[in-house]
Amino acid sequence: MIELDQEVVDAEDVETPVGYVDLARARANAERIVAYANEHGLGWRPHIKTHKSRTIARIQLQAGARGLTVATLREAEVMSSLTDDILLAYPPVGRRKLDRLLALPEHVDLKVALDSEEVLTALSAAASAAGREVGILIEQDMGMGRVGLQSPGAVVDLAHMAHDWPGVTFRGVMFYPGHIRMSESDQTVHLESVSANVADTLRALRDANLEPDIVSGGSTPTVWRSHEIRGLTEVRAGSCIFFDREGLDIGVASEDDIAYTVLATVISTAVPGRAVVDAGSKALAKESRGGGGGFGVVFGHSEVTVAGVSEEHGVLDISRSEWRPRIGERVRIVPNHVCVSVNLQDHLLATDRGRHGLLDIEGRGRGLWPD
């Protein structure tokens, strides 16, 4: 039984909207991913941006995650007492962020992903001044066009610097195949392309006598096919701890795997064909999924979508449903993208085998931890 952060509460007494987490499902998701990774000789270093919660990170580590991936210094600080293995999958730019990075506890084997000589130069100088050794993953763009070096040659050049310079150690390469968001059945060509790019880079590194011990990739949309990327050593998939509507649409999860919903209350039924709940863009986020699919779907009523959101209004389209929710009734909504919805909550209402409690989201925000 997971320790809940705050005493057991009566769920009916918790105000809506609030993020609602099923800890048993989160545990099952974590165990399934670890089993998959083990079967294929991969590690799982989940990105905790999805939940930012120490309770959920403990579930991931207890299931067998090899360490944790973070995006912000706050997240790194919050998680640093839970594991010896943290990957900051984000370049730390600026003196304050470098100071926070190098102030993380000594027991943490720190790794940082970056894609520029500028960031490596500043990090090398700061780390060596602090008497610390930081592992470096060189980030390569595998088709997403967001960050990452553009060729194996550029990766080798920066890896050489990381190998040679003080305060830093070359550890490997990182990429994020975030451009692969189609259904599982359509992913094959893209996965083959990523796999070929990874092979080119690994060959170039070996030719330069730079053997990476970490090749870090993976995303939730491709999570069950990560083994098709040859040479990969680990996956960082994060949202698969909870899953969301994107996961349902892509087919990597079923409704039984959904461990996060937003608990909301019906506040108006004045407009025909509509029912309005108190979860809007400040609880669900307003991230389109394309195809006019709205901003979420009602859990247990897959025919009812959140057709529109304002800040505090979620407009349910009940025109294709027999269901007629009443004012005051509570409903649960699966958001399009779980990570940004969690980030909008003050806390999470968690259920664990019949008990309810509140979970803190300690890694939320950007300030120094502890506050």
Place this chain on the structure above:
Amino acid sequence: MIELDQEVVDAEDVETPVGYVDLARARANAERIVAYANEHGLGWRPHIKTHKSRTIARIQLQAGARGLTVATLREAEVMSSLTDDILLAYPPVGRRKLDRLLALPEHVDLKVALDSEEVLTALSAAASAAGREVGILIEQDMGMGRVGLQSPGAVVDLAHMAHDWPGVTFRGVMFYPGHIRMSESDQTVHLESVSANVADTLRALRDANLEPDIVSGGSTPTVWRSHEIRGLTEVRAGSCIFFDREGLDIGVASEDDIAYTVLATVISTAVPGRAVVDAGSKALAKESRGGGGGFGVVFGHSEVTVAGVSEEHGVLDISRSEWRPRIGERVRIVPNHVCVSVNLQDHLLATDRGRHGLLDIEGRGRGLWPD
């Protein structure tokens, strides 16, 4: 000079991403709206969901706002020491929310907007039990299709109940023309339609001897044309205190009026034609504006849009610009929708005539205030 909540800071020392507010511009925007409203015999009861900040609300009240509009109980609690006049433009559903509403200080002349007999019944019972009198605005749908009664007759029926029942007093009608988001030049037909609907409702109320003393409407996209809606007594327009990219696109604001931007730092320039900043969907939000226009625009470089966002990445499209930002350089981004961006910040970095300080966002979140 506005009191800054926290001591003066060196802006360069504040970590990014952070919401950045120009208080002099906010003050000028407030004064311009009050001048417009005064010219047309209207009041301004700004919706403070945009900023949730007591400092900004003080600017609005000092400029001449007649009171404040809020959406959540938290916002009402935070603002209740600043004004005697609060409109909760949202139906309070559930015992906890009613308790919080009726626990607001006695000096506050409370008004609540609602659109159902269910909510009115519960509010009447709770208010009369608490020995309190709550003003009621009946909400009508003027074309948005979100909330609000569908006909003048339905408004009259609910107004009668509000007039007759204990604990509540009929005060008037409310609507939100949130469906009018096209350019100012295209708004005419829609405003005429709203105006005709309002006239019908006011006639029906007068025929029933229910004279409204408040007719509350207005939105930022229509703010400078609010006087064209005959019978209106006040506008609630909120985002016009800061404006945003929507305001620029619609033409109700120019870049000189923009009082809120997100201060961000360039963290990668590895992908050709792109520069990536540390403000993504967890700082700007990921709200589309249609037409493939991205998620924001760089302040001072209107040719550069935020073409894509991930949670901690904003991808600037610099392919149509001569500007080549360097890693570590700070840039300011005008988000598509200011209200949801402010809601993502821990605090705001404010500038006021050369000084910088941090502003609290006291109304953010949903818990009881003071915490």
